[in-house]
Amino acid sequence: MNTDLPHSENEIVWTEAGVSHRARWRSEAGVPAPKRVAIADDSTTADAAYRQACEGIALLWRGDFHNARQLLQAMARRIDRKPRKTADAPLDAFNLHRQAQAQRARTLGMLLIPLEADYGIGLRRAPDVREACLEAYGPSDGPSVVSLRELQGLIGAHEWRKKGVAIPALDGERIHPHYGVFSPVRGEYVELVARAPLPSTTLAFDIGTGTGVLAAVLAKRGVERIVATDNDERSLACARDNTVRLGFGARIDVVKADLFPPGRAPLVVCNPPWLPARPSSPIERAVYDPASQMLRGFLGGLAEHLEPGGEGWLILSDFAEHLGLRTRAALLSMIDEAGLSIVGREEIRPQHPKASDASDPLYRARVAEVTSLWRLAV
Structure with missing residues (x-):
């Protein structure tokens, strides 16, 4: 049964067996709670589920958990069958x-799973997700209710956190x-930091450390x-956990700052x-930089935080240039306007x-695409 009961963006409401229900709505991407909800179970066909999802009707699952996973895969296949615009x-x-990725996420995000107060799932053959939910939420x-996706x-x-990512430079x-911290699975930028000639071994700032991988590589060097x-x-x-686990806790200070810490470094x-x-979601902040805000902030403040004779290392892919999102001339202009010169480049x-x-x-x-480490000086 569908419902259009009043609700907030952080609360989902639905009617089941004639009774109205409410629960916390969880969405890391900031997607508002669906306004229309239908109950779905093992008898729901993939065609029916896909049609309702495309119409903006969310499906609150009451059947076997593994069947929900299979249904989601079937819905994804229906999306993939549609001709792609080129x-x-x-x-x-x-x-x-x-646009296609956003539409896919909206459609597949319509299959919902109820979570109990302890993050347990009261469905047949459901996995124990309590630790994974506790880490994220x-x-x-x-x-609460969350999309299966x-x-x-x-x-x-949670599995990546347990297993970890092997880093050759370490x-x-x-x-x-x-959860929510970009994984260093693309290791080429780490390799650049591992092989570029160090201007000094006394002190370094790692701006936007993420997992702490580059700070750890510098400590290793x-x-x-x-x-x-x-x-x-x-x-x-995440960075604190990783640096301590690797034995660098005494040498790496992890501090909260928009960009630079106080002082200067070589x-x-x-x-x-x-x-x-x-x-379009928090995890994408590691990939997308609106109006090059962080890039401009780093270049604009670098001169004030470099010691005389020091270097700033900008690690940047030219993928944006090949997509037409930024030109090489624009990047070089940013560097020049910041009063910086290029003293070397690793690719x-x-x-x-x-x-x-x-x-x-x-x-x-x-x-x-080429990823570069730009060695910059005042």
């Missing part, structure tokens, strides 16, 4: 790709990303003290988001699977 211009292809404040993301993030030691900054609480907790490192576009080609996937809608840009 474009020759890279920027048009990028915009079409983002913190202590529970009562029953988001729940699968929580489970995947002799195979692992970085354990927390012998930098005596590193101040790692971030303004995201999850990133700060080395200041920053790996800002690479694409100047608006993120590396991407190694991720999409770089060799000709079926990817952004393949032309991906195959041309």
